[in-house]
Amino acid sequence: MEFDLGANYDLTAAHIWNFNAAGFTGRGVKDVKILVSSSTSGVFTYLTDKVFTQATGAADLPAQVVPLIGATNVRRVRFEILTAWSGQLNEYVGLSEVRFQGSAPAITVAGTNLGPIPDSDPGGRDIHFNVNAAPGVAVKSVSVQFTLNPSHSISSDLKIILYSPDGASAWIYGDNYGGYTALAGPYTFNDSGAATLDQVASGYPNGTVVPSGSYKAGESLTPGSRSVSLDLTFGGKAANGIWKLQFIDQVAYGFPNTVGTVSDARLSITTNEVIVAGTNLGPIPDSDPAGREILFNVTGAPGVVKTVSTQFTFNPAHAWMSDLRIQLISPNGTSAWIYLPSAGLSSDLLGPYTIADTGTASLQTASTGLGDGATLASGTYRAANGATLVSLNLSFAGDSPNGIWKLRFADVVAPDTTSVSQASLTLTTASPGKPTIAYQTNGSKVFNLTAADSSASYLLQGSDNLSTWIPLQTFTTSGTGAASITDSTARGPRYFYRAVPVVTPGL
Numbered sequence: 342m343e344f345d346l347g348a349n350y351d352l353t354a355a356h357i358w359n360f361n362a363a364g365f366t367g368r369g370v371k372d373v374k375i376l377v378s379s380s381t382s383g384v385f386t387y388l389t390d391k392v393f394t395q396a397t398g399a400a401d402l403p404a405q406v407v408p409l410i411g412a413t414n415v416r417r418v419r420f421e422i423l424t425a426w427s428g429q430l431n432e433y434v435g436l437s438e439v440r441f442q443g444s445a446p447a448i449t450v451a452g453t454n455l456g457p458i459p460d461s462d463p464g465g466r467d468i469h470f471n472v473n474a475a476p477g478v479a480v481k482s483v484s485v486q487f488t489l490n491p492s493h494s495i496s497s498d499l500k501i502i503l504y505s506p507d508g509a510s511a512w513i514y515g516d517n518y519g520g521y522t523a524l525a526g527p528y529t530f531n532d533s534g535a536a537t538l539d540q541v542a543s544g545y546p547n548g549t550v551v552p553s554g555s556y557k558a559g560e561s562l563t564p565g566s567r568s569v570s571l572d573l574t575f576g577g578k579a580a581n582g583i584w585k586l587q588f589i590d591q592v593a594y595g596f597p598n599t600v601g602t603v604s605d606a607r608l609s610i611t612t613n614e615v616i617v618a619g620t621n622l623g624p625i626p627d628s629d630p631a632g633r634e635i636l637f638n639v640t641g642a643p644g645v646v647k648t649v650s651t652q653f654t655f656n657p658a659h660a661w662m663s664d665l666r667i668q669l670i671s672p673n674g675t676s677a678w679i680y681l682p683s684a685g686l687s688s689d690l691l692g693p694y695t696i697a698d699t700g701t702a703s704l705q706t707a708s709t710g711l712g713d714g715a716t717l718a719s720g721t722y723r724a725a726n727g728a729t730l731v732s733l734n735l736s737f738a739g740d741s742p743n744g745i746w747k748l749r750f751a752d753v754v755a756p757d758t759t760s761v762s763q764a765s766l767t768l769t770t771a772s773p774g775k776p777t778i779a780y781q782t783n784g785s786k787v788f789n790l791t792a793a794d795s796s797a798s799y800l801l802q803g804s805d806n807l808s809t810w811i812p813l814q815t816f817t818t819s820g821t822g823a824a825s826i827t828d829s830t831a832r833g834p835r836y837f838y839r840a841v842p843v844v845t846p847g848l
């Protein structure tokens with residue numbers, strides 16, 4: 342049995358619903374060998390052997406969550422079914438449903454317009470990388486790689502610059518010491534490199550080839566090699582568009598091979614999305630408002646929160662869903678209701694349910710009209726406080742993404758019970774920008790923002806106490822991440838402004 346995921350993903354788990362026709366659960370899959378492939382037609386490699394749990398024939402069975410370790414950059418998954426639960430050799434065999442859980446790996450794009458670098462020509466050669474990710478996806482980190490074949494024999498003759506689609510640039514390589522080493526590669530440039538290519542090249546005698554490897558990006562305009570952070574230069578910018586890697590050959594020498602040919606180039610981008618699996622899964626104590634807190638530990642995410650969604654699954658289904666209250670709490674203590682009932686409902690919750698601003702109905706609205714014992718279908722729903730929809734993005738926009746997030750489940754009515762069997766938190770982040778305020782002689786104030794994300798929308802908020810923030814107006818930034826907003830409203834003697842990145846329905 343093969344699954345084509347439609348794109349490449351780093352998988353963390355498979356959710357398995359085994360064959361579940363009452364009286365025929367022996368046709369369910371028992372022993373299975375799992376293999377993966379990174380392309381639509383390439384070879385499969387062995388990943389793991391698993392035993393899928395036999396279904397019982399009862400309705401509303403939860404999925405079995407099968408961890409997948411080492412399943413990176415997967416396009417296709419193959420289940421080689423070895424046995425059925427009946428043990429019969431010629432059994433019919435099947436599954437009810439399969440879902441895969443994971444995240445998008447780095448976006449890697451091969452360069453086009455490869456070829457020779459024109460000698461002594463400031464126009465140079467531009468290698469193009471056409472990045473076509475999901476709309477609104479912003480850059481978290483950047484890595485670029487190239488190979489010169491034939492090699493370039495006079496290293497000090499070259500300079501190499503990377504441009505993002507909005508025109509921002511970073512030096513990849515430049516020479517500071519007049520090197521006569523040769524460049525061939527492949528050379529990879531990213532923030533985890535230890536030294537610039539120029540620093541390493543200076544340690545090699547003239548005429549030798551600088552070894553391939555991983556380097557920091559660096560520039561040459563000032564004495565001494567200086568490194569450049571590609572992540573700080575390009576972080577938060579829109580990923581989509583044409584990136585350019587420019588090779589400029591500065592001098593014509595009377596030697597062969599002083600030009601070089603770009604024979605291969607790749608750009609690799611990771612995005613600003615963070616997906617964290619919940620810990621402290623388990624039973625929700627019955628008739629106990631303290632409840633159970635699922636924990637999400639977010640570390641190392643750049644910028645501030647832009648979008649928030651969460652997913653969870655119950656096992657077994659919880660009858661009388663209106664026993665439950667569900668709340669998401671950020672590391673700084675800000676909270677938002679996912680589900681706070683304002684109507685009694687006897688239908689069941691099972692999941693997985695994704696709660697996101699992209700959903701339409703709340704859990705309560707979607708369950709209204711379901712009968713006693715019916716189960717709300719898995720899908721994407723809105724957070725809500727009673728009958729009022731809650732924007733998770735707006736609730737947490739501008740907060741720090743890092744720290745322990747909590748998803749609090751309380752079951753306040755006996756006797757029906759359940760456990761939380763799976764939960765995850767997904768955040769995207771954006772630069773908060775750098776604000777300054779200019780006071781005008783007419784009493785109005787101009788809020789200037791720079792170094793914000795060109796791909797994000799922002800909401801200007803005001804406060805007279807630094808704890809309650811009032812929405813003033815939404816705005817977008819220019820291609821360079823700058824904006825200027827005038828507030829003409831008379832304010833009290835102490836008034837504060839901030840801008841938070843927002844993606845909100847209706848805004």
Ligand SMILES: [Ca+2]
Nearest residue numbers: 590592593599
């Ligand atoms: Ca040259």
Ligand SMILES: [Ca+2]
Nearest residue numbers: 664754756757
């Ligand atoms: Ca209960």
